[in-house]
Amino acid sequence: MKFNLAAKDIHSKARAGTITTDHGEIQTPIFMPVGTAGTVKSINQQQLKNDIDAKIILGNTYHLYLRPGLDILERAGGLHQFIGWDRPILTDSGGYQVYSLSKVRKIKEEGVTFRSHIDGSKHLFTPEYAMDIQRTIGADIIMAFDECTPYPCDYKYAANSINMTHRWLKRCCTRFDTTTPKYGFDQTLFPIVQGSVYKDLRVKSAEFIAAMGREGNAIGGLSVGEPAEEMYAMTEVVCDILPYEKPRYLMGVGTPINILENIALGVDMFDCVMPTRNARNGMLFTKNGVINISNKKWADDFSPIEAESDLVADQVYSKAYLRHLMHSKEMLGAQIATLHNLHFYLWLVKTAREKIMSGEFYAWKNKMVTILGNKL
Amino acid sequence: MKFNLAAKDIHSKARAGTITTDHGEIQTPIFMPVGTAGTVKSINQQQLKNDIDAKIILGNTYHLYLRPGLDILERAGGLHQFIGWDRPILTDSGGYQVYSLSKVRKIKEEGVTFRSHIDGSKHLFTPEYAMDIQRTIGADIIMAFDECTPYPCDYKYAANSINMTHRWLKRCCTRFDTTTPKYGFDQTLFPIVQGSVYKDLRVKSAEFIAAMGREGNAIGGLSVGEPAEEMYAMTEVVCDILPYEKPRYLMGVGTPINILENIALGVDMFDCVMPTRNARNGMLFTKNGVINISNKKWADDFSPIEAESDLVADQVYSKAYLRHLMHSKEMLGAQIATLHNLHFYLWLVKTAREKIMSGEFYAWKNKMVTILGNKL
Numbered sequence: 001m002k003f004n005l006a007a008k009d010i011h012s013k014a015r016a017g018t019i020t021t022d023h024g025e026i027q028t029p030i031f032m033p034v035g036t037a038g039t040v041k042s043i044n045q046q047q048l049k050n051d052i053d054a055k056i057i058l059g060n061t062y063h064l065y066l067r068p069g070l071d072i073l074e075r076a077g078g079l080h081q082f083i084g085w086d087r088p089i090l091t092d093s094g095g096y097q098v099y100s101l102s103k104v105r106k107i108k109e110e111g112v113t114f115r116s117h118i119d120g121s122k123h124l125f126t127p128e129y130a131m132d133i134q135r136t137i138g139a140d141i142i143m144a145f146d147e148c149t150p151y152p153c154d155y156k157y158a159a160n161s162i163n164m165t166h167r168w169l170k171r172c173c174t175r176f177d178t179t180t181p182k183y184g185f186d187q188t189l190f191p192i193v194q195g196s197v198y199k200d201l202r203v204k205s206a207e208f209i210a211a212m213g214r215e216g217n218a219i220g221g222l223s224v225g226e227p228a229e230e231m232y233a234m235t236e237v238v239c240d241i242l243p244y245e246k247p248r249y250l251m252g253v254g255t256p257i258n259i260l261e262n263i264a265l266g267v268d269m270f271d272c273v274m275p276t277r278n279a280r281n282g283m284l285f286t287k288n289g290v291i292n293i294s295n296k297k298w299a300d301d302f303s304p305i306e307a308e309s310d311l312v313a314d315q316v317y318s319k320a321y322l323r324h325l326m327h328s329k330e331m332l333g334a335q336i337a338t339l340h341n342l343h344f345y346l347w348l349v350k351t352a353r354e355k356i357m358s359g360e361f362y363a364w365k366n367k368m369v370t371i372l373g374n375k376l
Numbered sequence: 377m378k379f380n381l382a383a384k385d386i387h388s389k390a391r392a393g394t395i396t397t398d399h400g401e402i403q404t405p406i407f408m409p410v411g412t413a414g415t416v417k418s419i420n421q422q423q424l425k426n427d428i429d430a431k432i433i434l435g436n437t438y439h440l441y442l443r444p445g446l447d448i449l450e451r452a453g454g455l456h457q458f459i460g461w462d463r464p465i466l467t468d469s470g471g472y473q474v475y476s477l478s479k480v481r482k483i484k485e486e487g488v489t490f491r492s493h494i495d496g497s498k499h500l501f502t503p504e505y506a507m508d509i510q511r512t513i514g515a516d517i518i519m520a521f522d523e524c525t526p527y528p529c530d531y532k533y534a535a536n537s538i539n540m541t542h543r544w545l546k547r548c549c550t551r552f553d554t555t556t557p558k559y560g561f562d563q564t565l566f567p568i569v570q571g572s573v574y575k576d577l578r579v580k581s582a583e584f585i586a587a588m589g590r591e592g593n594a595i596g597g598l599s600v601g602e603p604a605e606e607m608y609a610m611t612e613v614v615c616d617i618l619p620y621e622k623p624r625y626l627m628g629v630g631t632p633i634n635i636l637e638n639i640a641l642g643v644d645m646f647d648c649v650m651p652t653r654n655a656r657n658g659m660l661f662t663k664n665g666v667i668n669i670s671n672k673k674w675a676d677d678f679s680p681i682e683a684e685s686d687l688v689a690d691q692v693y694s695k696a697y698l699r700h701l702m703h704s705k706e707m708l709g710a711q712i713a714t715l716h717n718l719h720f721y722l723w724l725v726k727t728a729r730e731k732i733m734s735g736e737f738y739a740w741k742n743k744m745v746t747i748l749g750n751k752l
Contacts, residue, residue, distance in 0.1 A: 038700065042707040046688060068675070068700040076678050076696060084692040299444070302452050312422060316460040320452060324414065324444040331418040331707055 001141065001188040001215045003247045009355075011362030013239060013266035016353045019216075019247055021140040022185035023080065023088040026055045028247060028268040029352050031259065031345045032090060034276060037063040038083045040342070041276055042334040045085050051311060052342045056088040056140075058271045061133055062097030065123075066116050070136045078138025078183040090271070091139035092251070093130045093172075096148050096220075107147060109164065127171035131179065131189070138183045143218060143251075144172040146192045151225040158196035162205045165194050173212060190249060192220040193238050197230045206241035216269075217242045218249040223258065223272070232261055239266035256285055256348055256372045260365045263352050275345045279337035282326045285344045289374025291319070293337065298323040305336070311343040377517070377564040377591045379623045385731075387738030389615060389642035392729045395592075395623055397516040398561035399456065399464040402431045404623060404644040405728050407635065407721045408466060410652060413439040414459045416718070417652055418710040421461050427687060428718045432464040432516075434647045437509055438473030441499075442492050446512045454514025454559040466647070467515035468627070469506045469548075472524050472596075483523060485540065503547035507555065507565070514559045519594060519627075520548040522568045527601040534572035538581045541570050549588060566625060568596040569614050573606045582617035592645075593618045594625040599634065599648070608637055615642035632661055632724055632748045636741045639728050651721045655713035658702045661720045665750025667695070669713065674699040681712070687719040 002020040009015070019026040033040045033048065035057045040048055048054045059079055068082070076082035079089055098105055098114045105114035111126030125133075130145035146165040149158050169191050176189045191209045195201030209217055219238050222231045235250060242248050249269035250262050259270050275285060282294040286306050291298070301319040309315065313336050325333030355361040378396040385391070395402040409416045409424065411433045416424055424430045435455055444458070452458035455465055474481055474490045481490035487502030501509075506521035522541040525534050545567050552565045567585045571577030585593055595614050598607045611626060618624050625645035626638050635646050651661060658670040662682050667674070677695040685691065689712050701709030731737040 037704050037706060038697070039706045039708040042711075044689065044708055044711060045692070067704050068696070072676060072696060072700070075676055076694070081678075082694070082697055082700075084694075084697065300448055300451055302457075313420065316421070318452070318458070318460075320444070320448060321414070321458055321460065324448070324458075328413050328443050330413060330415045331710060332415040332420055334707060335418075335420060335711070 001186065003216065003245065005245065007357045009264075009361040010359060012264040012365070014263045014352070014356050014361050014365075015266060015268065016356040017247065017268060021088045023086060023140055024055070026088060027350075027353060029259075029263045029349045030055055030269055031349045032056050032058050032269065032271040033342050034058045034060070034271055034273045035083070036060045037067060038079060040338070042280065042331070042338045043342075045083060047339060048085070049087070051313070051339055052346055054087070054342065054346065056090060057085065059089055059091045059137060059139060060097055061091050061094035061130065061137060062101065064091070064137055065094060065133050066118055070133060073138070074136050074182070078136070080138060080183075088141070089139040090141040091134050091137050091143065093143040093145040094125055094133065095130070095145050096252075098125060099148055099150075109167075111145075127168040128175040131172055131175040135179055135182055135187065138181070138187070140185070140187060141216065142176075142187055142189055144169050144189060144191045146194055146220060148221050148224070149194060149196045151196070153196040155198055155201075158194075158198055158201055162194050162201055165192070166205070166208050169209070169212065173214075188215045190214060190216045190218045192218040192251070193242070194221045195234070196221060197226050197234060199233070199237055202234050202237050203241065206238040210242050214246075216247040216249060218251055219267070220251045222250065223253040228258060228261070231258070232265060235262050235265045235267060256345070257369045259345075259348060260352065260369055260372075263349075264362065264365055270349070275341035276338050279341045280334045282333070282337065284337060285341050285372070286376070287344070287371070289371060289376045291376045293319060293323050294326050295323075305340055306344075309340075309343065309347075311339060313339045314343070377562065379592065379621065381621065383733045385640075385737040386735060388640040388741070390639045390728070390732050390737050390741075391642060391644065392732040393623065393644060397464045399462060399516055400431070402464060403729060405639045405725045406431060406645050407725045408432050408434050408645065408647040409718050410434045410436070410647055410649050411459070412436045413443060414455060416714070418656065418707070418714045419718075421459060423715060424461070425463070427689070427715055428722055430463070430718065430722065432466060433461065435465055435467045435513060435515060436473055437467050437470035437506065437513060438477065440467070440513055441470060441509055442494055446509060449514070450512050450558070454512070456514060456559075464517070465515040466517040467510050467513050467519065469519040469521040470501055470509065471506070471521050472628075474501060475524055475526075485543075487521075503544040504551040507548055507551040511555055511558055511563065514557070514563070516561070516563060517592065518552075518563055518565055520545050520565060520567045522570055522596060524597050524600070525570060525572045527572065529572040531574055531577075534570075534574055534577055538570050538577055541568070542581070542584050545585070545588065549590075564591045566590060566592045566594045568594045568627070569618070570597045571610070572597060573602050573610060575609070575613055578610050578613050579617060582614040586618055590622075592623040592625060594627055595643070596627045598626065599629040604634060604637070607634070608641060611638050611641045611643060632721070633745045635721075635724060636728065636745055636748075639725075640738065640741055646725070651717035652714050655717045656710045658709070658713065660713060661717050661748070662752070663720070663747070665747060665752045667752045669695060669699050670702050671699075681716055685719065685723075687715060689715045690719070
């Protein structure tokens with residue numbers, strides 16, 4: 001993986017760059033749609049490529065490990081082959097879902113034992129196994145196995161947790177560096193900064209992670225319930241420590257406003273289920289604010305979903321039609337809303353990049369954050 | 377509406393023709409995907425047009441009347457505008473769903489009172505109102521309000537029922553002929569032959585319907601549980617009476633084999649929920665037979681869904697991936713399977729047409745009906 005910085009905003013820490021992987025280039029800042037179980041819910045890979053122009057998507061190790069399982073993924077030739085997607089993929093380490101989805105889980109130095117949320121079967125994820133699994137899934141960018149602390153989290157727990165996360169990281173790196181990719185293209189491992197909302201822990205973790213010298217770095221454990229201001233404070237502290245010349249990935253963030261604010265702090269990569277999950281609940285993100293399409297007020301609004309968008313679905317389908325589909329619980333509602341929201345998120349980061357290149361980012365960002373929160 | 381016959385098979389009663397509507401031409405034989413509530417479930421209108429090349433789709437009057445309702449449809453400028461579909465649409469009269477979906481319904485000479493399956497509200501459909509509703513929905517081809525008898529149905533009930541259906545037809549025609557389209561394009565009304573599985577009643581009904589002199593005619597009350605041989609016997613009797621130079625529409629039929637056999641008897645138009653509904657349950661129709669993609673045997677079959685198909689989804693997604701999506705209850709499974717099945721149904725009628733034109737239909741049909749029933 002390579003990362004080249006093309007421009008830096010003069011009024012903020014925002015940067016524009018290009019990540020190069022064996023599956024193609026990704027211009028940053030970038031948003032990565034979440035394809036949990038090998039599918040970005042409700043849309044297909046042609047739509048992702050042609051309608052949304054997604055440059056990279058996410059897969060969730062926990063879900064893919066449980067279903068379809070490593071045997072199928074390996075025999076398919078990896079996740080790209082299995083799902084028919086030839087652009088970059090990033091996988092998380094599985095840790096986050098183990099903590100959030102699995103009812104029974106136990107964290108020990110060795111790793112985490114948990115029971116599948118599907119069938120209750122018992123499993124053990126260790127840092128080494130998380131690397132092996134991600135080698136088999138075959139994503140271009142894979143993530144270290146860490147503990148994502150909840151919010152709130154007491155200081156002592158968070159302090160102990162980053163120490164374990166750092167020990168786990170060394171084990172991840174050792175395993176990663178002594179194994180090879182399985183499908184003929186390169187993989188790279190991103191470590192993850194933790195430390196909850198404690199500045200000194202974030203500093204300590206960021207310094208540790210920076211010293212590992214990997215090709216890119218991530219910030220985890222944010223957007224887990226803390227106030228946005230705390231998130232921004234942590235991102236700022238961490239971005240100032242993580243290497244300037246390497247991409248920075250803020251995991252699981254967030255709203256369009258969160259994304260713009262974090263771009264201004266020097267983040268390059270984002271993922272979040274918000275545009276896809278909220279789409280399925282009828283919430284649309286637009287350039288003018290947020291629409292709850294299920295509201296009665298849209299029932300007779302025959303204007304296009306977003307007239308000035310270059311997404312076909314935004315032009316040919318009306319708000320009234322989308323409202324009807326949602327109201328009738330028709331699957332097409334989720335599809336159209338998902339296309340819309342992902343298209344908007346990718347428009348947002350693409351426009352942020354253009355504004356960084358042209359030196360207008362900061363003013364544009366400040367204008368947008370006052371608009372994007374509007375409820376239409 | 378115009379209908380031009382282009383060719384007739386020499387070994388069967390199959391015909392190839394062209395229906396011309398204000399929304400474009402339809403080459404027959406044709407299969408019409410069912411878009412119940414203004415959406416062919418799980419796929420969008422661009423996919424219907426570009427991937428499937430559907431020439432005409434169906435809307436269900438009962439569903440559209442209840443949701444989004446006539447006020448919204450009229451203010452949208454009709455169903456075409458509302459859903460963003462500029463090719464022909466056919467609507468049923470609402471009768472069938474009143475009988476099948478509504479728990480409380482009462483059939484009288486005036487019409488049918490029923491309660492909505494959605495909110496229990498009470499409604500009355502009369503022949504006149506069914507015309508008014510379909511004027512408002514604005515389909516190119518609209519259907520007479522009839523009684524679709526169940527199977528089995530005793531002779532006396534069926535005999536009385538066709539008499540009422542015929543009286544209702546006169547009322548439909550009077551209303552239709554004294555009203556005008558609302559959206560600037562022509563509509564045409566098809567009457568429906570009933571008579572259950574009784575040959576003499578079918579003859580009587582077909583003669584009555586033929587004498588009405590409408591631009592096209594339909595056969596209803598079949599594929600409601602009777603053996604296929606009884607269906608074919610009724611279709612044959614009726615097709616021999618219905619005018620040769622007008623299109624014949626067999627409502628709600630059916631399996632790929634049913635379609636081929638009925639084409640051989642002189643049917644030009646078909647609709648059925650089977651390709652879409654069964655897709656959502658993981659049943660795929662292919663040139664080589666039927667696949668239940670949920671079966672374990674497909675879990676590691678990495679071959680394309682149907683390699684020789686010209687549908688992109690058939691080529692880029694494997695059986696193993698589709699099986700994974702179905703197994704994981706991912707919406708994309710329904711989308712891909714729906715695209716596949718509709719593409720197959722439209723391949724089937726398109727190929728039937730080519731074979732009619734080239735004089736090879738009968739032999740091809742006989743070969744196909746031995747293959748299409750295979751369970752793969």
